[in-house]
Structure formats: C-alpha cells, structure tokens
Amino acid sequence: MDPTVEHVGVSKLRMFNATNLGKIKKMLVIQDNDTPLAVLLSYPQYLAIQNKLQEALDAVELLSKKENVDRLLASLQDISEGRISPLGKGTRNELAVK
Amino acid sequence: MGAEYQVQLSDTARADFEQLRFDAETRPHALTKLMEVGAMLDQIAEEGSSDYDRVLPASSPELALRYRSEGGVYLYFRRFESTRTVVVAFFCEMQVENAAQFTSVATAEPPKLLEWQVRDIPHGMEAEGAFEFTGEDGSRKRMRNFVRKVEWGDSYTVFNHFAMDDQPARTMITSGQRGEIEGDWRRDVIEVVEMFPDGSTCRFPPQTVPVWTRNPFYEGASIEDMFARMQKDALWQPRLDRIKSLMSRRPEQR
Numbered sequence: 001m002d003p004t005v006e007h008v009g010v011s012k013l014r015m016f017n018a019t020n021l022g023k024i025k026k027m028l029v030i031q032d033n034d035t036p037l038a039v040l041l042s043y044p045q046y047l048a049i050q051n052k053l054q055e056a057l058d059a060v061e062l063l064s065k066k067e068n069v070d071r072l073l074a075s076l077q078d079i080s081e082g083r084i085s086p087l088g089k090g091t092r093n094e095l096a097v098k
Numbered sequence: 099m100g101a102e103y104q105v106q107l108s109d110t111a112r113a114d115f116e117q118l119r120f121d122a123e124t125r126p127h128a129l130t131k132l133m134e135v136g137a138m139l140d141q142i143a144e145e146g147s148s149d150y151d152r153v154l155p156a157s158s159p160e161l162a163l164r165y166r167s168e169g170g171v172y173l174y175f176r177r178f179e180s181t182r183t184v185v186v187a188f189f190c191e192m193q194v195e196n197a198a199q200f201t202s203v204a205t206a207e208p209p210k211l212l213e214w215q216v217r218d219i220p221h222g223m224e225a226e227g228a229f230e231f232t233g234e235d236g237s238r239k240r241m242r243n244f245v246r247k248v249e250w251g252d253s254y255t256v257f258n259h260f261a262m263d264d265q266p267a268r269t270m271i272t273s274g275q276r277g278e279i280e281g282d283w284r285r286d287v288i289e290v291v292e293m294f295p296d297g298s299t300c301r302f303p304p305q306t307v308p309v310w311t312r313n314p315f316y317e318g319a320s321i322e323d324m325f326a327r328m329q330k331d332a333l334w335q336p337r338l339d340r341i342k343s344l345m346s347r348r349p350e351q352r
Binding site: 068074 | 104172
C-alpha cells in the first residue's frame with residue numbers, strides 16, 4: 001500500500017474548490033465501482049513527476065549511445081584524477097569571436 | 099547578476115570545447131551549438147542556479163552528475179559547494195523525447211494559423227495572432243496572442259499576452275539587454291516577469307540567452323510562409339521547450 005495514494009469515489013470531486021485543491025498532499029485515484037477513472041494530484045506533484053520522467057528519458061538517451069558512455073566515463077576519470085582546468089578568463093567572451 | 103561559481107573544464111570537455119570553437123568558424127550548426135554551450139556556462143555559474151539543475155540518476159553519489167540542456171545540447175557537470183566550483187564533465191547533442199508529450203493533449207493535426215497581423219509602432223512593432231490546435235478526439239482549441247516589442251537602444255521590452263480557450267490568460271514582460279553579436283546570433287541578458295490572472299506576479303532570475311537575430315516575423319513572403327518556417331525550423335522547438343521550462347518554474351512569487 002502506497003500511503004501517498006488514496007482511492008476515492010467520484011463523489012469526492014464535489015468536495016473540491018479553489019482553496020482545498022491547492023492543498024492536496026496525496027495522489028487521488030478517482031474510481032467508480034472499483035474502476036479507476038482518473039488521477040488527481042497537485043501541480044507541484046505533477047511537475048515533480050514530469051521532471052523525474054524527463055531525467056529518466058534524458059538518461060536513457062545518454063546511456064544508449066556507446067560514444068556518450070565512453071565520454072561520460074572518460075570525463076569522470078578526468079575529474080577524479082584532477083585533469084581539470086579553469087574555463088579561463090575571457091574564454092566565454094571569446095565564444096562569439098571568430 | 100554575479101558569477102558566483104568558478105567554472106572548470108575536464109580535459110574531455112576542454113577538447114570538445116576547443117573542437118567546437120574550431121568548427122564554429124565554418125559551420126553554422128557548430129556556432130549555434132557553441133552559443134548554447136556558452137549560455138549554459140553562464141547559467142550554471144550564477145548564484146542560486148543549482149536550484150535549476152537536473153540530475154543524472156546514478157547508483158552512487160560519486161557517479162551522479164548534474165546537467166542542463168539548451169536547444170538539444172546537454173551539458174553535464176558536478177558542483178563542489180565547498181569551493182564554489184562547477185566542473186564541466188562533458189557535453190553532447192541529443193534528441194530526447196519530451197516528457198510533456200506523454201501527458202499533454204496530443205495533436206493529430208498540425209496547428210493552424212488563423213490570423214496574423216504585424217504592425218510597426220514608434221520604436222518597435224506589434225503582432226497579433228490566432229492559432230487553432232486540433233486534439234486527437236477532434237476537439238479544437240484556439241489560442242490568441244498579442245506581442246509588443248519596444249526598443250530602448252541597447253535594451254528592449256517585450257510584452258507578450260496569450261490566452262487559450264479554457265485556460266487563464268498569461269502575460270509575460272521580458273526586459274532584455276543586448277549582448278555581443280556574432281553572425282545571426284546575439285547573447286542577451288533577459289529578465290522575465292509573469293503576471294497571473296489573480297494579480298500575482300513572478301519574477302524569474304536574469305538569464306543569458308542566445309537570440310536569433312533573423313526575426314521570422316519580418317522575413318516571410320506570406321503569413322503561411324512565416325508560420326511554416328517557424329514550425330519547420332530546428333530552432334523553433336528548442337526555443338518553445340525553453341519557454342515552457344521557464345514557465346514551469348515559479349521561484350520567487352511576489
């Protein structure tokens with residue numbers, strides 16, 4: 001049982017208004033006769049889920065290409081062995097200078 | 099806007115960075131990528147910027163990296179708070195599915211441009227448009243948009259108001275300070291304030307952003323051409339994603 005999820009009947013929807021909708025802490029699975037119909041969650045929860053999903057998609061894409069994985073490992077090795085150097089004063093300004 | 103973190107590059111990132119700068123001399127795509135990397139380097143160095151980092155999931159803290167993305171370019175780095183240092187591990191280009199597409203209304207048809215007017219005004223321009231989006235179930239939603247841009251010499255102000263049928267209208271005011279120009283690109287520092295229907299406002303932190311100077315509003319041979327170009331342009335979706343990302347954050351409600 002996930003304590004952050006609560007199954008409620010459709011009639012529960014009538015209880016919500018602009019004030020208490022913003023205070024939802026749990027994810028509500030709205031069901032009718034034990035059939036789940038919809039999910040109601042707070043906007044911050046929704047954004048958190050979206051962010052986590054995006055991070056997972058980004059990670060899958062990154063790790064699905066050997067070239068990326070090789071460079072990831074090489075760069076981690078660089079950092080752990082101290083092969084790093086300052087970006088350099090003016091370097092960012094030089095970005096636009098051909 | 100102070101650069102509170104010192105930025106360092108791993109040897110891997112350094113090699114890629116130098117190669118990118120070399121390629122940017124002759125390849126517009128590389129120049130675009132270089133500008134995106136430059137914008138992200140500015141952003142990750144800013145005070146308070148760590149709140150907006152994304153995290154690459156890892157089984158141990160030693161492997162965990164933070165990252166940012168801009169226009170399909172992903173920059174991976176690690177923050178060392180004790181020394182206020184950001185070490186860039188590497189960067190790469192990826193085409194990643196957008197998580198929002200799993201939950202937003204999927205469109206079966208491309209959006210339609212219903213109306214578009216551009217007017218010159220003293221020290222600037224105005225544009226008004228109406229767009230129609232068709233959902234998979236055939237339902238249609240219309241969005242109306244009004245934009246006014248006023249030039250102040252080295253700076254400018256953009257007023258953007260848009261509303262979709264059943265959603266509250268949104269209004270954003272962008273103050274921009276022009277930066278260095280290179281080719282078709284300029285690096286501006288912008289500050290955005292969003293006004294909400296309930297009267298509250300939200301001020302977003304200043305950001306350095308690449309700005310495409312070839313304004314599509316002025317270059318189209320016709321309204322349809324302009325809209326088609328905006329939809330087809332590779333830069334359009336990343337820009338839109340960036341705006342969505344900006345709008346999804348409300349760090350400082352006033």
